[in-house]
Amino acid sequence: MWSPSDIYEMPFGDWVDFAVKDWLVPNFRPVFQSIRIPVEWVLDGLDGFLNFVPMVVFTVVLVAIAWRAAGRGLAIFSIVSLIFLDLIGVWSETMTTLAMVTTAVFFCALFGVPLGVMAARSDRFLKVLRPVLDVMQTIPPFVYLVPIVMLFGVGTVPGVIATFIFALPPITRLTNLGIRSVREDLVEASYAFGSTPRQVLWEVQIPLAMRTIMAGLNQTLMMSLSMAVIAALIGAGGLGLTVNTGLGRLDVGLATEGGIGIVILAIILDRITQSFAERRSSTSPSLTGILRSLFSSGKPARPAADKQAA
C-alpha cells in the first residue's frame, strides 16, 4: 500500500537536533546559564537552611503548621511519619527534595500567577498562552530533559527548571479561571465606584480568586513532587536519586525508602495547602491573612464570627 513517506521522508528529528545543538546551544548558552543564577540562589539557600535545621526543630515547626492548618489528625500523622523518615535514614534526602520542590513552586507562583492574571484580562493573550500550556502539560518530561542538560548542564538546578516547566500550567490555568469566575457584577460595582483596573484586580479579583489560585498552587506542588524522580535522571539529588539508585541496583528496599519519603512529603504538603484553599468558604483569605492565621493564636476563624459569639 502506498503512503506519502514513499516519496519523501521528513528528517524532522534531524531538524530539531540541528536547531537545538547547532543554533540554540552555541548562541544562547550564556542566556540560559544566567537563568540558573536566581534558581541556584534560592535553591542553595533553602537546601542549606533545611539541612542545617536540626531534625527535631524542623519536625516541631512542621507539626505546628500542620496542626494550625489542617487539625490534629495531620499533626499526629506528621510526627509519626517524619520520625519514620529519620529512622530509615533518608532525612537529608527528604530535606533536599523539599528544597527542590519549594524552589520550583516558588518560581511557578512567581511566573504563573502574573501569567494567569494577564490571561484573564486579555482573551488574545489567553489564545496564545493556552497551546503553550497544553504542550508543557502533555509533552513527556523525558523529551525536554536532554535539551535542558545541554543548555543548563546537569545537577539539581536543571532538575528544578525541568520541574518548573512541568508544574507551571496548573497554577497559571487556575489563576486565569479564578479571576475570570469572579462575579461580573462585583467587578462592575468596583468600577462603578471609580476603581482603576489595578484597584479592581487587587481589591476584588485577586482576593475573590484566592481559593482557586490556592487550588492551583496545590496542584503545582503535587506535580513538582511527582517530578522528583525524573529530575534525578539529570543529576538532581534528594529522594529521587535514592529511588533511581535503587532502580539501577535492582535494590527494591532502597527504591521503596525513597518512594515512601516522596509519598509522605506529598501527603503532608497536600493537606496543608488544601486547607488554605478550602478555608473560609465565602470569604476568600488574602495571602497575608493566611500567614497571619498561621502565626496568631486561637482558631483561624473570621473575626466577626468571634465577635458575635462573644
Place this chain on the structure above:
Amino acid sequence: MSAKLTAKNVYKVFGSSPETALDLVEQGKTKDEIFESTGQTVGVHDASFEVDEGQIFVVMGLSGSGKSTLVRMLNGLIPPTSGSIMVDDTDVASCSGEDLRKVRRDKISMVFQHFALFPHRTVGENAAYGLKVKGVGASERREKAQNALDQVGLGAYADSYPDELSGGMQQRVGLARGLCAESEILLMDEPFSALDPLIRRDMQDELLQLQRSLKKTIIFITHDLNEALILGDKIAIMKDGRFVQVGTAQEIVGEPADDYVAAFTQDIDRSRVFKVKTIANEPRSLTLQDSLADAVERMEKLERDALFITEGDKIAGVLSYREAAPALRNGETTIDPVLNRDYAAVQGEAYLHEIYEAASAGMPIAVMDGDAFVGVVRPSEVFAQLVRGEEAAAEAGDRMTAA
C-alpha cells in the same frame, strides 16, 4: 431647579460595526429589522432627558427594553455609541478614563440589582469601598461608613459579613455604599427587584423617607410600574430602547401616550396615583348669614345633595338637601339649626385611596390646602375617576387585540 444630569440623543448599538446600524436607524428601520439585516442590536434608541437636582427619575421598562444599558451609560460602564451625557460639566460619553473615574468617585454612585456586595469584606468595609478607592484614610473611612450604615438602620452590623445578612439588609448595605461615597447622583438599577414584596414595600418607603432629608438626584430603574409610580417625580416608560412616554405619575396613568403604556396602566390602582386636588371642584359655598331658601334653591340649581357653609374664612359645617328641604317647608328660615357641624376634610395632597372612608358617608368632602378651604370633592367623583381608568384600559386592550 437646574438639571443635574442631561442626556442628549443617546444611542447604544451592540455589535461589530455600530455605524451601519445607526444609518439604518436614521432610515427609520425598527430594532428587529436592523437585527435581521446586520445582526446588531440597538440597545438604546435616541434617549434624551434631563434630571433635575433632588429629583427621582424612574425609568420603567420590561426586560430587554434597554433600561439597564441606559443606566450603565450614565456612569460610563457601557460607553454610548453616540450622543452626550452631561453630568454637571463633564460629558461622560466622551471624556477621558481619568475624568470618568473622577465622576464615578465624586459624583455618581450606584446600587445594583443583586446587591453586588464584596463577600470578602465586612459590611463596614463594603460601605466604605468608594472612599477606599478614593484614598481616604482608614479612620475617616470607618466613621463615614458607620454614619451611612446608621442612616439605613444597620449601624450594629458594621463588622458582619454580607452573607450573614438577609436580602433586604444586604440591599441596605448596597444603599449605604452608595450614600457613603457622598456623591450627588445615585443610580439604582432595579435595586428592589430581588427582594420579597413586603420588604420591597418597606424599602420603597424608606428610600422616600431618606430622600426627604438627603435630596439626592436619583435615577431609578425598575420593571414594576407600581414602584415607578410610588417613587418617581418623573417617569420614563421604555420599550425596545426608546422612551415611549416621559411624565409624572398622573400623566402616565391619566393620559397614556399610546396603547402600550395604556396596557401597562390597566392594572394600576389609580387611587394611589391621583391626588384629591385633581378631582376637586370649586367650592360653591354659602355663608352662615344666607337664608335657608337661598341654600335650597342653589342646591336644586346645581343638582347637589349638600353644600358647605362658611363662617368668615372657616367652614361652619355642611348642609344637606335631605334635611334642608323639609326644614324649609316647616317654616325654618335660617341655616344654623339644620347645619351639620360634623364634616370631612382632607388635604389636597392626599391620595384618593385615603378618602374612601370619608366618601362612604355620602357627604361632600372639603379639600384643604393647609388651613385654607380650596375645593370640594363629591363621593361620586372619586369613583368616576377610578372608573375612567378601567374604561380607558378596556378600550386600549380591545385595540391591542384587534391589531
